Amino acid sequence: MYETGPLRDVTGATIRPGGLALTDRALEVCAFTIGAQLLDVGCGAGASVEHLRSRYGYDAHGVDISPTLITEGLSRNPTMRLEVAAAEALPFVAGSFDGILCECVLSLVEVPLKALVEFVRVLRSSGWLILSDLFVKTETEPRDYPRGAVARDQIESWLFQSGFTIVMWEDHSILLKELAARLILAGCSLDGLCCGTSGSGQRPGYYLIVARRA
Numbered sequence: 535m536y537e538t539g540p541l542r543d544v545t546g547a548t549i550r551p552g553g554l555a556l557t558d559r560a561l562e563v564c565a566f567t568i569g570a571q572l573l574d575v576g577c578g579a580g581a582s583v584e585h586l587r588s589r590y591g592y593d594a595h596g597v598d599i600s601p602t603l604i605t606e607g608l609s610r611n612p613t614m615r616l617e618v619a620a621a622e623a624l625p626f627v628a629g630s631f632d633g634i635l636c637e638c639v640l641s642l643v644e645v646p647l648k649a650l651v652e653f654v655r656v657l658r659s660s661g662w663l664i665l666s667d668l669f670v671k672t673e674t675e676p677r678d679y680p681r682g683a684v685a686r687d688q689i690e691s692w693l694f695q696s697g698f699t700i701v702m703w704e705d706h707s708i709l710l711k712e713l714a715a716r717l718i719l720a721g722c723s724l725d726g727l728c729c730g731t732s733g734s735g736q737r738p739g740y741y742l743i744v745a746r747r748a
């Protein structure tokens with residue numbers, strides 16, 4: 535779904551609500567210095583990695599589980615450092631990065647807590663995490679949280695358990711609505727966008743979190 539097709543036609547290079555404007559908003563909070571080492575986990579075709587390098591001068595790397603998207607990114611810009619890897623098993627030694635971005639990915643990961651623990655491992659002490667994704671605003675009944683969008687409490691609990699302190703939590707659900715409207719106007723289905731919430735009585739939203747490792 536993220537490699538080709540209607541969703542890509544509508545979103546373009548950044549495969550998520552908000553695009554690079556939401557990335558810029560989070561970067562204002564972190565205030566990294568030029569040359570900071572950043573990792574974009576689930577980087578897709580590398581749009582944010584390219585932006586972090588060209589606009590800010592950060593030393594940005596990207597990993598994604600999709601070989602197709604990594605190949606697409608490297609074809610566009612062979613100087614980017616992109617490789618195929620899963621969020622739950624990052625191919626970097628402990629303490630490699632000043633910051634991690636994970637934009638519209640965590641709800642797709644099989645065991646989100648495992649990925650967050652892995653982020654803590656590869657971050658330096660006081661390193662930053664920029665997380666944006668879908669969440670559910672209302673739940674009709676408790677559930678045991680399979681893969682997919684979950685409630686704010688659950689995300690906060692995972693962050694706490696893995697060793698992060700939340701510095702900022704913002705609701706950007708309007709950006710999800712805007713993307714949904716663009717998809718509808720383009721004649722596309724919303725099935726993939728709502729991450730298991732459609733038809734379930736749950737209202738999806740979109741959050742931006744900035745968190746810090748101890």
Ligand SMILES: C[S@@+](CC[C@H](N)C(=O)[O-])C[C@H]1O[C@@H](n2cnc3c(N)ncnc32)[C@H](O)[C@@H]1O
Nearest residue numbers: 548549550576577578598599600620621637642
């Ligand atoms: C909605 S797209 C977002 C891509 C990119 N972050 C962006 O905003 O343009 C979700 C991405 O997560 C990747 N992904 C899904 N599960 C993953 C995992 N376990 N580890 C790494 N990447 C994963 C997909 O291949 C896809 O590129």
